[in-house]
Amino acid sequence: MKKQPVDFRPLLLLFHLALAACIVFFVYLLAGDQLASLFTPAPQITEQQKAAQPNQSASLEDEIVNGIHVPTGLIYDEGFELVRATCTACHSAKLVTQNKATQEGWTQMIRWMQSTQGLWDLGANEAPIISYLAKNYAPEEIGRRANLEVAAIEWYILELD
Numbered sequence: 351m352k353k354q355p356v357d358f359r360p361l362l363l364l365f366h367l368a369l370a371a372c373i374v375f376f377v378y379l380l381a382g383d384q385l386a387s388l389f390t391p392a393p394q395i396t397e398q399q400k401a402a403q404p405n406q407s408a409s410l411e412d413e414i415v416n417g418i419h420v421p422t423g424l425i426y427d428e429g430f431e432l433v434r435a436t437c438t439a440c441h442s443a444k445l446v447t448q449n450k451a452t453q454e455g456w457t458q459m460i461r462w463m464q465s466t467q468g469l470w471d472l473g474a475n476e477a478p479i480i481s482y483l484a485k486n487y488a489p490e491e492i493g494r495r496a497n498l499e500v501a502a503i504e505w506y507i508l509e510l511d
């Protein structure tokens with residue numbers, strides 16, 4: 351009885367199919383993101399649209415906790431928007447929140463940045479920015495209660511036996 355030679359061709363075909371599937375899978379793993387973005391450029395446009403949408407007031411309210419604007423750490427008060435827009439353009443708002451100064455001190459810091467760090471002329475925005483800073487980031491002494499008036503104190507004599 352002569353043995354029929356085994357036909358490996360179906361097996362070979364199966365092997366090639368599996369190999370092809372593996373290659374496709376690895377290409378997908380390595381370059382899936384780029385490939386996907388080739389076919390779907392839409393998300394980038396919607397993100398730009400989102401940024402342009404003037405619905406910030408709703409999200410801004412979500413970002414304020416206990417009077418602090420959480421993303422920047424700035425106190426939410428009159429002039430906040432100006433300060434956020436102007437004073438976080440070059441550096442973190444931490445430089446602002448970690449400092450305390452009088453109106454004169456803040457003015458000097460702004461002058462220093464203008465003469466050495468390329469800060470532009472703030473124009474009409476300068477006054478509201480400085481009053482926001484001087485009010486919310488004032489030296490400790492200014493925030494303290496007024497000194498006691500000596501005349502208002504009723505002195506008494508401590509009698510010791």
Ligand code: HEC
Nearest residue numbers: 436437439440441445446449459460463467468469470479
């Ligand atoms: C054009 C860029 C620019 C803008 C806009 C800007 N700053 Fe600055 N500021 C700088 C640079 C640069 C420094 C130095 C940073 C450092 O030392 O790391 C600085 C430093 C500071 C410091 C630290 C000063 C010190 O003595 O250490 C404070 C406070 C500050 N800025 C506040 C502000 C405020 C308030 C505003 C908004 C009115 C503002 N900055 C806007 C560039 C800028």
